[in-house]
Amino acid sequence: MQSLSDLLIESQIFAKREVLSPHYTPHTLLYREQEINNIEKALAPSLKGEKGRNLFVYGRTGTGKTSCVKYVMEEVKNIPNIKAKLSYINCRLYNSRFRVLNKIISDHLTTYAKRGYGAVDLYEKIASWIEEDNKILVVVLDEIDIVKDLDDLIYTLTRINSDIKAGGVTIIGISNKVSFKEELDPRSLSTLYETELVFAPYYATELYAILKDRINQGFKKDVVDDEVIHYIAAISAKEGGDARFSLKILTKAGELAEEKHFQKVTKADAEAAVKIIENEVVYDIISTLPEHQKIVLYAIAILTKSGGTYKKLTDGNDTYLFSGEVYNRYCSLTQSVKKEPKSERWYRKYLSELEMQGLIISFESGKGIRGHTKLIKLLYPANKIKDAIEKQIFGTDIFEHVEN
Ligand SMILES: Nc1ncnc2c1ncn2[C@@H]1O[C@H](COP(=O)(O)OP(=O)(O)OP(=O)(O)O)[C@@H](O)[C@H]1O
Ligand SMILES: [Mg+2]
CATH class of the missing domain: 3.40.50.300 (P-loop containing nucleotide triphosphate hydrolases)
Structure with missing residues (x-):
């Protein structure tokens, strides 16, 4: 926490905060x-x-x-x-x-x-x-x-x-x-x-240039090293080529450095910022999902927590779920909140929507594992997803008696 007197001292990090605000419209839009x-x-x-x-x-x-x-x-x-x-x-x-x-x-x-x-x-x-x-x-x-x-x-x-x-x-x-x-x-x-x-999503090199341009306008000189910018650009490219995400990380990293009275933004600040922003982003994405997609995601989170059937079969480190087991759990969850489950056709659409949002990844299992089936992997920590959904939509305890 910063005290009021801290907040009044001139920033060592930022030169022009407003160019980093999500409401700021840049004068030049690179690569567009x-x-x-x-x-x-x-x-x-x-x-x-x-x-x-x-x-x-x-x-x-x-x-x-x-x-x-x-x-x-x-x-x-x-x-x-x-x-x-x-x-x-x-x-x-x-x-x-x-x-x-x-x-x-x-x-x-x-x-x-x-x-x-x-x-x-x-x-x-x-x-x-x-x-x-x-x-x-x-x-x-x-x-x-x-x-x-x-x-x-x-x-x-x-x-x-x-x-x-x-x-x-x-x-x-x-x-x-x-x-x-x-x-x-x-x-x-x-x-x-x-x-x-x-x-199209932005490539890492493009995100690098977008960040660099914003740093020149919004940060004091030589506060953010190239290594840090490359790191943020690479991670944002991997997470969907999202310029908003990369600018949020940059800003948060600057704030973390400022709170510690550092004169430079370090890679450790950027790494910490990624974690914070990822949580915020996931929370925001979940809040915009329609209810049935939230329930499907919830089913995926609780099954991941208990380690799906596939994991038990393979004894691997990652948890992959069978599409069928997720659908069954989705149906029982829906019924437990007194709603009609949607058909499997809808369910498949929900999965592709969740995949589009970068919350899960799905792929065909290939031959040998129960014939040919779809496998699903959650891309965020199951606990976090589960908590976020519980907090947001179902009140605090609607599923409490059903699952855990
Ligand atoms: N080419 C670019 N050059 C500079 N800044 C950019 C560029 N593209 C996006 N940004 C910045 O990234 C942020 C997100 O951009 P924008 O809001 O236009 O995305 P969007 O495609 O509308 O996203 P959504 O689908 O979430 O609404 C904005 O803060 C914008 O300033
Ligand atoms: Mg938009």
Whole structure:
């Protein structure tokens, strides 16, 4: 802990803290020229007053999707006399059709009273406002997968195009959920995916450059050695090429060094930071998982703790679980909280979702082990996962009588 007087002393580590904040938008986005250019291309017709093609942007977490789209939106703001009106909507906050329509109204039609209107009124208001002088409304839906009635929202937004004579709506959707596509109605799917843009995870060398650039802006000179930067870049590349993760580690390492009144950030600080940030990240990921995925993950954690059947068969060090035993445990857990278990088809989707989030890894066992079966391995300590799930969703003790 630092005392108040410690906190008032000028930092030996940081020069400009705010450039390390998660809310900071960097002026230059390294290695994303091509992606930025593709977003600009997709937007260009709208900026010229023609209805553009809808764009769907996806890729793993921390690959710069939000930053690049916001970057282009900033560029647009600086162009005079354009017909397009832009709305950036974070669907974590505006997670239904009604809320999204309301947000569009409050972005552009501030005089229009917000309260007491239904979705139909909002829709009509937006449509007539667009038609008034042939506007093009560009709606950016970030974390679009969170919208509860997404098919309705997409239907409503695209219906404007057929309902009005002039002007139109262009949608830019952003998501890090790959399997999200499968849950959409085929009509929404073809609307949304007119053009798609995939963001690849960053390589270690790219993360190194991103970190280095941020260090130059945010840290005092010569405080972070190359060895430390390489270490953070390598570990973040291994964990999914996530720039947010690497910047969080860097910042936390700086804070740890500062607390100890060091003049430099050491590799030990970075290693300690990795542990702290990993825990936070896992906790955050779990908190966004839908309930059934949480139960599947919980089943994996408790089976891992007790050492799955496969481990008993092989006597190896790592714990691999049979997909079937996890499914059985998932079913019994679901029933114990008085819910209907989902079919195995859904269960397989949940597994691939958990794998996408980097929480588990799964692979085919190959011949010989009970024929041909899928094996699952948890990538984080079972105890931590189990505790996090218990704390977050089930209250503290809902599973207590069931498991341990
Ligand atoms: N190319 C880059 N250059 C500099 N900083 C970057 C770059 N890409 C990402 N960042 C930084 O990494 C962090 C995460 O980026 P961003 O929020 O754009 O990711 P995202 O793909 O939208 O992730 P999510 O799917 O979790 O929303 C931001 O703080 C951003 O400043
Ligand atoms: Mg984002």
